[in-house]
Amino acid sequence: MNAMVKNTGLFALVALLIVITGIMQSWNTALLILNMGLISAIMALGVNLQWGFAGLFNVGIMGFVALGGLATVLIAMPPTEGAWAAGGYGIVLGLLMGAATIVAAVMAWARLPKGRVRSLAVLAILIVGFFLYRAVFDPAVNAVEAINPASTGNIGGLGLPILMAWPVGGLLAAGVAWVIGKTALGLRSDYLAIATLGIAEIIIAVMKNEDWLARGVKNVIGLPRPVPLEVDLQRDPEFVERAASFGMDAVTASTIYVKLEYAALFAVVLIILLWMAQKALNSPWGRMMRAIRDNEVAAEAMGKDVTRRHLQVFILGSAICGIAGAMMTTLDGQLTPGTYQPLRFTFLVWVMVIVGGSGNNFGSVLGGFLIWFLWVQVEPIGLWLIGTLTSGMADGALKAHLMDSAAHMRLFTMGLILLLVLRFSPRGLIPEK
């Protein structure tokens, strides 16, 4: 079978699955899968850039996705009245002082002669800096958080269009990726995996606890939307009329219409990123990345700065995850830091990349759609399966337990799929050329 035909067939299969969902369940469910599938595909594309092109092992995808989500709040929410005057500048000043402390400590370490004096000096800088930072930062934070804590209590955003948050989310993720990459890739041998694992948890901890930033676990709801609200559409007589001509009631039509608009927006982003990733893969830069991956020693001997290239690709991949994170929060319409969990946002994306085919952009996109579809649908299928299997059983504690537990089949299935693909098709469904 021709590879082209096979790949088209695989994409057609996923499309068919989504269409079947539309017919069997509802078009709203189908479109929701499509929308999240588009976002998942983008995340997978980002991770594929890192793992597929460069062999970088990023297990902190969750953190970059969350940063994208944070960007939506900082860009699109209206500024909180009086927050900047109350403490916003104090917070910025505090953070700057914190950063200055670290810079000063690093400089002292680099400049002073080796010895006890240096150690003591660095320690002193860090301790004094820390208390100064807390002295400026804490009251400012308290002031901001005191402003109407039930609905705001944070510094709010810039009130800009939410679509701007997407690139900004990417930039935010890129910035953090630069810091991580600079430290974790710069040592004699890299330790990116543990670094990303740790940073992701820290990012989530910051987002949960720093209420002044995005209200922490109190969540930010009611983010502005790039598409019309369903209720507005339902009030629009023209829309109701057009829906009726399709034979749909206004409520269903409006929800579907909104989801289609999201799908269109996401599809545009995916296509642009996919096009860029393909271009990059086949450019001299992409060829060099793969040359480094396949034979680092030779590439280094040819004068390629491997660390620099790795840093570049790590930042790019993380930025793409940040964009996807911003898109996801936009789709949700709210930022809920408590929902970021590594299994869902880090390891599931890995399953997508491996199943789709590491090193192949189309593979990642396929993996994103397919795995997301399964992630959503395994639960009802599992429930149905357990229901069928236990239909002969007498009602009782065991049956109830099994029915309750069916939901957890999803994790099991994801693991099984990953293992089966790794075992029998280790290059993934659409292998690298």
Next chain:
Amino acid sequence: MDLLNAFITLANFVIIPAIAYGSQLALGALGVTLIYGILRFSNFAHGDTMAFGTMVTILITWLFQAWGISLGVLPTALLALPFGIAGCAAFVLLTDRAVYRFYRTQKAKPVILVIVSMGVMFIMNGVVRFIIGPDDHNFSDGERFIISARTFRELTGLQEGLAIRTSTGITVITAVVVVALLFWFLNKTRTGKSMRAYSDNEDLALLSGINPERVVLVTWVIVAALATVAGTLYGLDKSFKAFTYFQLLLPIFASAIVGGLGSPVGAIAGGFVIAFSEVTITYAWKKVIVYVLPDGMGPDGLVQLLSTDYKFAVSFIILLVVLLFRPTGLFKGKSV
């Protein structure tokens, strides 16, 4: 100024909890470091292996409790622990046969095994949640305290109390026994030495007539035992929740790396370094400082360096500092 009360407060809120937590981390990190040394990859499924072993222990504990079997003042879980270890070992060996062994015959690169372990992690996570559910379970029974804060105050007449919980005592004693056994096994027995030889140089071990499959089998059994003991002790001390165990992966990895991956002594040291830093940095020092400083000079704030929610950040920063200055960890592991 009251140094004695200050010390008792410190011991009660920092030293004792940190020793217990450190022992649990050390046992967890030992498992990770053994897999890293012998099977040559970092096992992402380790947190879930701990959860699985603990789950079996809990189920057996419930069974014993239903039968009315107990250990008196000690928690019944101790009696169930051997069954937990056996169950966990059986499951882990099954995983090895069904999953990992194929990759060994293929001479797969370690990073492929890391990805494989992600798949195993999903499956174990699913299995644990399927059987026992995602909720919190408290399975500690028996006497709660060896010395309660009130008894201590009555005994000593001091203002501050020092509570030693039974789970803390059991944790420390079990950890010491397990670690001693492990080191004796690795350094003194033929099988233990063959494991170290295999870790050091697989080809030469093969030439010496060491059977790799046997080494791998023994390793998995030991890892299952360590994971179950660590998980059960953690669960007795705090409580059991599948997701918490999954999250322990970060401090456990951090401990193993800080100590030097592949080095058992390092894993223990790393566990305590991480535990002590987490507890000291997230502890509100006000009470201790009030005792130490002359009257009226006590601080206004809580003097808490970081909020408890940032304990992961602490593990991570310690990790970073150690790696920047000693890339091989505290006890020269296999160069990180």
Next chain:
Amino acid sequence: MSNSNPYQDDRGNKDRSITNPGGQGTAEVRRKSGPVTAAPDTPFLIGESMTGGYGKGPDILHDCTIAVDRGEIAVIVGPNGAGKSTAMKAVFGMLDVRSGRVLLDGEDITTLTPQDRVIKGMGFVPQTHNIFTSMTVEENLEMGAFIRTDDFRDTMAQVYDLFPILKEKRRQPAGELSGGQRQQVAVGRALMTRPKVLMLDEPTAGVSPIVMDELFDRIIEVARTGIPILMVEQNARQALEIADKGYVLVQGRNAFTDTGKALMADPEVRRSFLGG
């Protein structure tokens, strides 16, 4: 990359926080050994007209014969890339011998795995990675005796007699020793099985001339204990001096075979391989 084993493609990842590259094996864990048949009235150890190469690769050896008899030191010399080490590995069963056979002590062992050849009495010291660096000298020796179930203290005492420096350093990690001492540990480890024949792959590679002389002395001493030695050597002149039998290989074929002295005297061998 597309042809290679996908499970061995690590995409250039060298993340030490998740993978441990040290000590990973390269030797294939081979399928089961075949049968052993009797082959009386043959030299003590002989690789007879061996032709073969690694895996599915091209033939490296062509009709190559290497033999050593009781009480002898046999040396394989030749230019770089002549297949010296390959010939020894073929005798030890580490590559596919497509035609020819290997006989040891009156038995045909061609189909045995290297591990089973060790049990049959072959002691093999690889050129590199031939000690357990993280283990003490004594533990290295114990691991050498791993297949023995009897008391091996005598053998260890004998090894310490042969290499007194090892006794002195028996509690030290072998990785901390000097190059020459490490080679002694490696030879000692191989001797612990009480092998019928000892095979050394370039034991003097990378050591200084003084240490090299000492190592050669030790090897002669080992031979005097009655163990036949088959050895690959880069330093052809010194090696042939102590050799009872010499094999000069060129491009995987036997070029010259004679006693060490005769080869040293052969003008053609001198001109081509010994630098005049």
